[in-house]
Amino acid sequence: MRESIRTGARQVGQSLESEAALAAEYRVAPGTVREALRLLVSEGTLGGRRGARKTVLRRPRPAAVAEEFRSFAQWASAHGRTPGGHVIEQNWRIAGEETAAALKVDPRARVLRVLRVRLLDGEKVMVERTSYPEQLGEMVEKIPGDAASVSRSLAQQHGIVFAGADHVFSATVCGQQDAALLGVARGRPLLRHLRRSRDSAGRPLEISEDRYLANILSVAMSNGRNVNPISWLTADEPNWF
Amino acid sequence: MRESIRTGARQVGQSLESEAALAAEYRVAPGTVREALRLLVSEGTLGGRRGARKTVLRRPRPAAVAEEFRSFAQWASAHGRTPGGHVIEQNWRIAGEETAAALKVDPRARVLRVLRVRLLDGEKVMVERTSYPEQLGEMVEKIPGDAASVSRSLAQQHGIVFAGADHVFSATVCGQQDAALLGVARGRPLLRHLRRSRDSAGRPLEISEDRYLANILSVAMSNGRNVNPISWLTADEPNWF
Secondary structure, three states: OHHHHHOOOOOOOOEOOOHHHHHHHHOOOHHHHHHHHHHHHHOOOEEOOOOOOOEEOOOOOHHHOOOOOOOHHHHHHHOOOOEEEEEEEEEEEEOHHHHHHHHOOOOOOEEEEEEEEEEEOOEEEEEEEEEEEHHHHHHHOOOOOOOOOHHHHHHHHHOOOOOEEEEEEEEEEOOHHHHHHHOOOOOOEEEEEEEEEEOOOOOEEEEEEEEEEOOOEEEEEEEEOOEOOOEEEEOOOOOOO | OHHHHHOOOOOOOOEOOOHHHHHHHHOOOHHHHHHHHHHHHHOOOEEOOOOOOOEEOOOOOHHHOOOOOOOHHHHHHHOOOOEEEEEEEEEEEEOHHHHHHHHOOOOOOEEEEEEEEEEEOOEEEEEEEEEEEHHHHHHHOOOOOOOOOHHHHHHHHHOOOOOEEEEEEEEEEOOHHHHHHHOOOOOOEEEEEEEEEEOOOOOEEEEEEEEEEOOOEEEEEEEEOOEOOOEEEEOOOOOOO
């Protein structure tokens, strides 16, 4: 169905057939059609009241194709861009209270901390400071430092699925280390993107502070009723994760 | 179910009863239980494979209580904070190509543009530049300029429901007008939050560029498999909305 909307076989504004007709067209069970409709409604591609026939609201966004959470590198590849990365340094640290709480590990456990510069089409676009819990860190350590996508390596080699994430957005200015890593002047505004990725059972896979060059890269998300409400955080509040 | 997890009657780590037992406990149809479980899984409160009994992964976030998209003012009130706002100026403009595309109106249509300073507990925290399509603008025009929540007024007086939104996050620096409005020095980093809110049929209700004082206010969101994937945008791309 998504493909038929993307290609224009089903147009924006058009009403869909009944669930029974769709089930027959795609040769699937009515329950599968209902599930697919619910998904397309939740992502905003279809609209319409419950029980009623659905209407095409917009063409699906490319990011929705894979029906899974995508990392920056996976997003870039899917858009015909070339992602890249360089590990600047990585080392094992004692988690400490804050990282431990976010990763749901013991504060005395060791975590792998990786400082990485990310590229898009060969241009430096962000700096990542990522911490992995011990078991995952031992896998990440063996991945080449110039791998374009760590999450793809983990998926292919170890079957680890990045199923979702929590995100916090704020702004900051470019300090000395970031300026050197990104090759820009200090004082430039940066988008600060804290994220925690999790597997399909909700277990944290990594926590990261990413800093993006402003006017080069933005982050886009959608939310809807019933799913993923937005929150705001003030500086005095405990960590959201 | 959500309430029982929040209050601790069902603990994190605990397995839920069978769908049949839950249906009996809450006196609802099995389909309703399945729908509720799917929702709680999608927001990360529950985990577990499809068809299997679900496990409590975490206590639901306060923002998820209302099961609806919340505006900044509604979020603040729900957290015991005091939202506030002042309209600095509002006027009718010709939409123009970009705003028209985002609001899905004719480029020659008039839109209401409102410049508003938002407060949290009496402190200035952000500047909003919001455009409303004609019909909504005529309602917004009649709302007092110091109303704490425009979306609440629209809901109460006109039954207009803000069901979801698209968001783009980037960073910028505080210019002359923002510095004067927020009472801070120019050059400070600001979080730039573009958002487009929509009703339950997917129709755009407003488009807004909000600028937040960094280190005062952040934005938090979650996303998961199948719903609301994240995207990244580069400066050279056409408008995401």
